[in-house]
Amino acid sequence: MHKDITIIGVPLDLGAGRRGVDMGPSAIRYANVKERLENAGYHVKDLGNLYVPTPETYTIENPKLKYLKEVKKVNEELANQVKRIIEEGRFPLVLGGDHSIAIGTIAGVSSHYPNMGVIWFDAHGDINTPETSPTGNIHGMPLAVSLGKGHIDLVNILNFSPKIKPENIVIIGARDLDKGEREFIKTNGIRVYTMHEIDRIGMAKVMEETIHYLKDKTDGVHLSFDLDCLDPNDAPGVGTPVTGGVTYREGHLAMEMIAEANFLISAEFVEVNPILDVRNRTAEIAVGLMASAFGEKLL
Incomplete structure (x- = not known):
């Protein structure tokens, strides 16, 4: 990986249902x-941080796509920033914010890596469309948007679509999928390791298979890590917690194996919610996971 990292914060919560x-x-x-x-x-x-408007200054025009204009604008700026960071020969590390920011991150990265892979750690699929979403929250749609499915204003950020291919995606830690997401995943053949697979074969095997699946057929891999993939007992301060998740140690093992694979081209860590946290514990775990993903070792 590049030894030069550029951090950019995106304090966006317009795509989520909770402040x-x-x-x-x-x-x-x-x-x-x-x-x-x-x-x-x-x-x-x-x-530093991109400018993000506060929800109190805007109204929801479409309940199936809440804050569409504002989310689009932030992601356009993020996509351009990520694109510039890569052009400078640096590694973009994006700090969220809700998971809708992946729309901009993936757009910026894929403008340089047209056959990029994506490892998506998440309790949820985030692969809804406006037609299938039960909430209208755009943080449940970024994977679908990146695949070219969804509202044209989001799909066409940076003026090309799709950004990624379904066969280049691996979702890990899923345990809360909506009906429309399950159908989308099956129809498009997207590889998903639910908590059932992690419990059954172990995180080491999951990561071995994931790395083997992506390494040789992509031109680099983007890591999108939603902290709600972890169990709330370990990471209580997340936007949409779901019980029965990845353990603290399983998360670190996954990141350590990603570091050993040496194929990351970009990364984002999202959905840390300090309001729901205990003494900044979840943010500290996020930083520890980042360090493991970048190759930090005990010895």
């Missing part, structure tokens, strides 16, 4: 992410 994840980038910085990565041998530049 608080807009403070995620600040919580992660407070947990010393820059210092931790520098101690691991990286040169880190922090660009």
